[in-house]
Amino acid sequence: MTETETKRSANFIRHIVAEDLSNNKNNGKVATRFPPEPNGYLHIGHAKSICLNFGIAEEYQGTCNLRFDDTNPSKEEQEYIDAIKEDVRWLGFDWGAKEYYASNYFDKFYDLAVALIKQGKAYVCELNADQVREYRGTLTEAGKNSPYRDRSIEENLRLFSTMKNGEQEEGSAVLRAKIDMASPNMNMRDPTIYRIRKISHHQTGDKWCIYPMYDFAHCISDALEGITHSLCTLEFADHRPLYDWYLDQLDVGHPQQIEFSRLSLQHTIVSKRKLKLLVDKGYVDGWSDPRMPTLSGLRRRGFTPASIREFCKRIGVTKVDNSIEMAMLESCIRDDLGDNAFRVMGVLKPIKLVIENFDNDKTETLNAPNHPQNEAMGTRPLPFTREIYIDQDDFREEANRKYKRLVLGGEVRLRYGYVIKCHEAKKDENGNIVELRCTYDPETLGKKPEGRKVRGVIHWVSATESIPAEVRLYGCLFSDTTPETAANFEDSISENSLTILKDCRLESSLVNAKLAQGYQFEREGYFCLDSKYSSPEKKVFNLTVALKDTWSKSAS
C-alpha cells in the first residue's frame, strides 16, 4: 500500500481502533460485524458500511461477522438473505465459515430478559400502542409512568411467560425496560424489549411468538459475538445510551458503539423502504434494474466490485452529513474500465455508407488493438467491406472546422482503417439522409495521408460482417439532486431514464462477448452484456457510463 492510499483510508474510526490496539484494549483484538436486516437488497450505502467493517478487520488482522439482524419477521424474507450473501461476496469480502443470525440468540435473549425482570428492571406493560405513545410524553415534556410499572417481579415473570406461550393477544402486552420516563432521550423512556407477533420466522419457524426489539437484540448480539467495535450510522447515536444501559445490566461483555454518517448520493435514493416501493410499484425492473443504486443493479449496469470499493475509499468516513456527486462514482468506474475494458466498435444509430471504389465482393481483414495503451491485451481481426455503418451523429452535410467528423466533401479516418471522403448524401422523400457515398484512399492504412489533414477519426462497423444488437442507455432515475428530501419522491422520478436502441450494429468480435466483462465502444462509452435479457440469439448491452465528453459540453 502506498503512502497516499494509507492516508486516504485513514478515518476517525480507524484512529480509534488503532488507539485501542496500542492500549491493548480488548486484548489487542479487533472484531467488527456487518449486520443487515434481510428486508431488502443491499445498496451503495451498504457498500460503505461493508468496506468499513470488513476493511478494518482486514487491516488489523481482526474478524468481521456477517450477521442477519432478523428480529422482525414481518418484513424479512429468505430471498433477501440469499441476495445479501451474493452481493457481499461479489463486492469481494469473505465472512468465513459461518454466517450469524440474531435469531440464533433468541433463547439467550429470552433468558436475559428474564434476568432483567428478576433485577426489577423490566416489566410487562399492558398499555396499548396508542396509550404507550401518550404516556411517552413529547420532546419537550417528560412522560409519565405506566400504571403497570410497579408490578411484582413474580407477576412480571408470570405474565412474560404467558406472552412467550402465546396466551396473550398481539398488541395486548409488551415487555419494557424500567429506565426513566423523564429522560430527555426518548429512547430511555422505558423502551420496549419484546413485542408479541404471532407469525412464523424465516429461520425459527413457529417456535416464537414474541420477538425482541432492535435495541435489546443488537447490543447483546454484538456482545455474544465478542465484537469490539460496533459501527453504525449516525441516527443510532441517540440509541447508544440504551445500548450501554442494557449491557451494563447484563454480564455479557460491552462492545463500543461508534457512529458515522450514512452515504447520500445525488440523484438517487438509498432508503430500502423507498427502493422497495420502486420495485413494488413497477417503476423499475426489479431490485437489479441497472438504474437502481443496489449492488445487484450496479453489477448488472457493469460496475465492478473494485470500482465500488474505490468509491468507498474516496468518499471517506466521517460524521458529517454528505451529498456525494454522481461524478465521483462515475470517475471510479471510468478509471477501472479505462484500464480493463476491451476496446471495440459499435454503431448505436447506424447510417449506411458505401465505399464506391472498394470491391463489392471483397472483405479485407484489418487488425485492431484491444487496448491501444496496453499491448498485452492483444488484437482482434476487424472485417472491412464496401458497405459499412457509421453513426448518424458522425455526419453533417456542412459544419465548421470544429466539427471533427465526416462532412460532405470532407475526409475523415475510419478508426483502425482508411481515410474516406464523402461525395454524396442520399435522402429519402422526407429529406432524411439514408445513405452516404464515399471513396477511400488505399494509401492511408496506418499512414497519414500526404499533403492534407483529415478532420478526425470516427468509428464504424462492416454492414455485412457486423451483428445486430439492442443497446440500453440509462440516465438518472431522479432529476432532483436530492430526491430523498423531496416531499413526495415519486414525483421526481425521471420520465426518460431508459432509452432502448433496437437497431444497433456491433463489430463481429462481440459474438463472443462475456458477461461481467467491460467493453468500451470507442468514442461512446463503456458497455456490458445485460445479464437478464441478453441471449446468444439477441445481444443486449447496457451502458455502464459514457466516456467523458468535453465537446458536447462546450457546444451546449
Place this chain on the structure above:
RNA sequence: UGGGCUGUCGCCAAGCGGUAAGGCACUAGGUUUUGAUCCUAGCAUGCGGAGGUUCGAAUCCUCCCAGCCCAGCCA
C-alpha cells in the same frame, strides 16, 4: 429555556497549537488514429460568525448562527 450530532474550496476530505494535504468537478496548455486516456499548470491570505487566550489558532476558551437526527409494539 428537551436531548444528541455536525459545520475546512462547487462535492467529498486530511488536519489534533507552528503558519490550509489529496480526490472528484472545473479552467488553461501539451501528446493522441477514441472530442477518451495520459501529461503539465491553475483552482481556500482562508477553515459557519464574533470575541478572547497565545510569539503563533482551522486546531484552546466564550458567546452566537446554521443544518441533520430522535416522540415504532421498525431497523
